[in-house]
Each structure stands twice: as C-alpha cells, then as structure tokens.
Amino acid sequence: MVVTDPLSGLTQTIDSLAPGGSESFDASYMATQEDFDTRGGGDDDIDNTAQADSDQTDAVTASYAVRILYDPELSVLKQANVESVDEVGDKILYTISVSNTGNITLTDVTLEDTLIEDTLSNDADQDGVIDGDDGDGLLEVGETWIWTGEYTVTQADYDAALATPGTYYIRNTATADSDQTDPVTSSAEVSLVEVAFEGLSPGYWKNHPGDWDGISTTTSFENFFFGSQQSGLKWMVKTPGKGKEKFVSQQDISMQQALELTGGAEAALARQAVAAVLNSRDEDVTYRFTEAQIKEWVTEALSGMPVDLENDGIIEFQAGSQAIEGVKNLLDYNNNLELI
Numbered sequence: 378m379v380v381t382d383p384l385s386g387l388t389q390t391i392d393s394l395a396p397g398g399s400e401s402f403d404a405s406y407m408a409t410q411e412d413f414d415t416r417g418g419g420d421d422d423i424d425n426t427a428q429a430d431s432d433q434t435d436a437v438t439a440s441y442a443v444r445i446l447y448d449p450e451l452s453v454l455k456q457a458n459v460e461s462v463d464e465v466g467d468k469i470l471y472t473i474s475v476s477n478t479g480n481i482t483l484t485d486v487t488l489e490d491t492l493i494e495d496t497l498s499n500d501a502d503q504d505g506v507i508d509g510d511d512g513d514g515l516l517e518v519g520e521t522w523i524w525t526g527e528y529t530v531t532q533a534d535y536d537a538a539l540a541t542p543g544t545y546y547i548r549n550t551a552t553a554d555s556d557q558t559d560p561v562t563s564s565a566e567v568s569l570v571e572v573a574f575e576g577l578s579p580g581y582w583k584n585h586p587g588d589w590d591g592i593s594t595t596t597s598f599e600n601f602f603f604g605s606q607q608s609g610l611k612w613m614v615k616t617p618g619k620g621k622e623k624f625v626s627q628q629d630i631s632m633q634q635a636l637e638l639t640g641g642a643e644a645a646l647a648r649q650a651v652a653a654v655l656n657s658r659d660e661d662v663t664y665r666f667t668e669a670q671i672k673e674w675v676t677e678a679l680s681g682m683p684v685d686l687e688n689d690g691i692i693e694f695q696a697g698s699q700a701i702e703g704v705k706n707l708l709d710y711n712n713n714l715e716l717i
Contacts, residue, residue: 378431385425394431408445410518414482417445449557450479451516453488455550455565462547463570467530471565475553476521483516483555492549493526501525516555524551530569536687538569545569574665576714579652583636590658594633598647601632601654602672608679612647613640642701643679649708650675656712665711678704 378391385404394400408423417423422442430436458470471493477483490497499507499522506512509522516522530547538545546566554560586594592601599607611626614634630638635651638644653671656664670686677684678700683692686707694703 378429380427380429382425382427384423387427410482413445413447413480416447421445421447447481448479449481449483449555450477451483451486451553451555451558451561452476452478453551453553453561453563455490455563457565457567459567461568461570462530465530465532465535469528469530469547469567471526471528471549471551473524473526473551473563474521475516475524477516477518479558480518481557482518483557485556486516486522486553487555488524488551488553490524490526490549490551493528496528497524497526499524534569573663574711574714575663575716576656576665576712577652577659577662577716578712579636579648582652582655583633586633588659589655590660592632592655592658594631596632597629598632598635598651599629602650602676602679610643610679612638612644614638642698642705646675646678646701646705646708649705649712652712653708662716666708671708674704674707 378394380389380391380400380402381387382404385406387402387404389400389402391400404427406423406425412423422444424440424442426438426440428436428438452475454474454476456472456474458472462469471490473488473490475486475488488497488499501508501523507514507522508524509520511517511520528547528549534545534547546568548564548566550562550564552560552562582589598612602608607628609628611628612630612634614625614627614630615637616625630647632651635647638647650671653664653666654668656662657666657668657671674684674686678694681696682700683696684694684700684704685691686693694700
C-alpha cells in the first residue's frame with residue numbers, strides 16, 4: 378500500500394493494513410511567494426490532495442484547502458531634510474520611501490510628486506536600477522524603493538508667507554500607486570520663516586555718507602532713476618549762504634541733495650527713494666524691496682503713471698498724487714524699521 382502527497386513530497390509505504398486499521402502521517406508545506414502572487418492559482422487557497430492505493434483496491438484521495446490571505450499593501454513616506462527655510466533660493470531635499478508592507482509582489486509601481494517632478498529621481502548612482510530594487514523591477518514584499526527630489530524656494534512662496542497670518546508652510550504630497558493597490562499618499566511640510574525686515578531712515582543716510590554702498594553722494598538722482606529720460610520735475614534746492622534761506626529750481630539734483638529736500642509730495646518721495654535704494658544695497662540691512670522694484674515704482678510715480686507693485690495687472694496706486702503718496706508712504710514705513 379502506498380500513500381502519496383505530491384504537494385508536500387510525501388511518499389510512504391504500508392506493508393499491510395488490517396481491517397479497521399489505520400495509519401497516519403505528518404507532512405508539511407511552506408507557502409511560497411508564488412502562491413500568494415497567483416492567489417493560489419486563482420481561487421485564493423492552497424489546494425492539497427493526498428492519494429492512497431493498494432493491490433486490492435482502487436486509489437482513493439482526500440483533499441484539503443487552506444485559505445490564502447490576499448493582502449497587497451503599499452506605503453509611502455515623504456521626508457524633508459530641513460524643518461524651515463527663510464530665503465528665496467533656499468533648497469529643500471525631499472526623500473520619498475515607497476515600501477511593500479503587504480504579502481503580495483507589487484507591479485507597475487509609480488510615484489508622482491508635482492512640486493518636485495522636474496528633479497524627481499530614483500536612480501542616484503545612475504546604474505539603471507531603481508534605488509532599493511534588486512534589479513527585477515518588482516516591488517517585492519519587504520522591499521523599499523527610494524526617490525529623491527529638490528525644491529527651490531521661490532519669490533511666490535515668500536510673497537505668500539508675507540500675506541499669510543501665522544506660520545506659512547511649503548506643503549506637498551507624493552502619491553504612490555501599483556497594479557495591486559489603491560493610491561497612497563504622504564505629505565511633508567517645511568515652514569517658511571518670515572524674515573524681520575529692517576530699514577534706515579533718510580535722516581540716517583543723510584548724516585552717514587560713509588555707509589553708502591556703490592553710490593556716491595554726487596550721483597545724479599535724475600540719471601539714476603530716469604536715465605536719459607529726465608523727469609521734467611523742478612527740484613527746489615536750498616542754496617548755501619547766510620541769513621534767510623534761499624532756494625533755487627534745478628532740473629537735476631544729487632542723491633545727497635535729494636535727501637535734503639523739503640516741501641511737497643515729490644520731494645518727500647525723492648527722500649524716501651534714495652534711502653530705500655541705500656537700504657537695499659547695504660549688506661547689513663535686511664530690506665524688504667529690491668533696488669529694481671524701488672526704481673520702477675519711483676520712476677512710475679514721478680512720471681505720472683499708475684503703479685502696479687506686483688506686476689500682476691492690479692493697480693495699487695492710480696496715476697498722479699495717489700501714486701506719489703502711495704509709494705512714498707510704502708517706502709517711508711519700510712525705511713523706519715528697527716535693526717535687529
């Protein structure tokens with residue numbers, strides 16, 4: 378009499394079996410990854426059939442099915458190398474780990490991350506093999522693949538931070554997917570720390586010409602702001618001498634003379650304009666605006682044009698006195714911020 382169990386590899390011989398007698402045998406089978414990946418051949422169980430045969434009987438069989446727990450699972454974790462940034466141009470390096478945490482081999486694994494899609498890579502050593510993969514292109518059980526990507530903080534991020542009460546975060550989400558799972562996501566956030574801006578007043582710059590960077594006190598105000606296209610304004614400049622102060626009208630003035638102007642709105646704007654430019658050039662002053670922004674706004678306001686601060690098609694200050702007062706007040710505020 379012979380007993381066989383092909384799945385376990387069991388083969389046992391019984392010399393004789395008396396009426397009413399029985400024999401039992403232990404056999405084992407270790408489930409394979411293929412069993413799980415094929416879902417037991419498609420019916421979600423491992424089927425096993427043993428056969429017994431003798432000289433006196435036909436062969437008989439007995440079967441047993443062990444249910445397979447089909448549990449594909451994909452996880453993704455996104456991490457940044459810094460918790461906060463504070464300047465335009467700062468770089469954030471993201472590391473994204475995609476892992477097979479289930480019991481099924483995963484195929485066609487993909488990762489999407491719109492914020493860093495231009496720099497996203499999963500082949501750091503450029504050997505043609507996904508970082509973390511064993512080379513077969515399958516995300517196997519317990520395996521983790523690694524992507525990296527870099528993001529550069531933009532002016533738009535910075536502007537959004539300035540306009541947002543409280544802490545502003547650069548947030549982005551990575552999405553991983555496979556043929557066997559639903560998409561999964563992981564997000565990372567990096568705070569954009571608002572910089573405490575600084576600014577020194579026209580009075581400071583008037584009295585500290587030795588602190589000027591790259592501009593002389595005798596530099597032409599008109600040439601600096603308007604180039605060959607002079608503003609056409611008449612600047613009332615105090616003349617040296619004893620007794621009652623005298624003023625003369627000039628078409629051009631020096632930067633130092635602009636700081637000494639008195640009188641109307643144009644003169645007040647000229648004072649603030651020179652101070653703003655000097656603030657923007659000083660490496661020890663964290664000024665809010667760039668020199669290019671200052672020149673653009675001042676030139677527009679003094680030329681009788683409307684002022685679009687963000688160049689986004691939205692006019693903040695209408696042409697004329699509103700533009701002059703608006704730009705003057707904006708610069709005045711930022712030229713009188715405490716140094717930290």
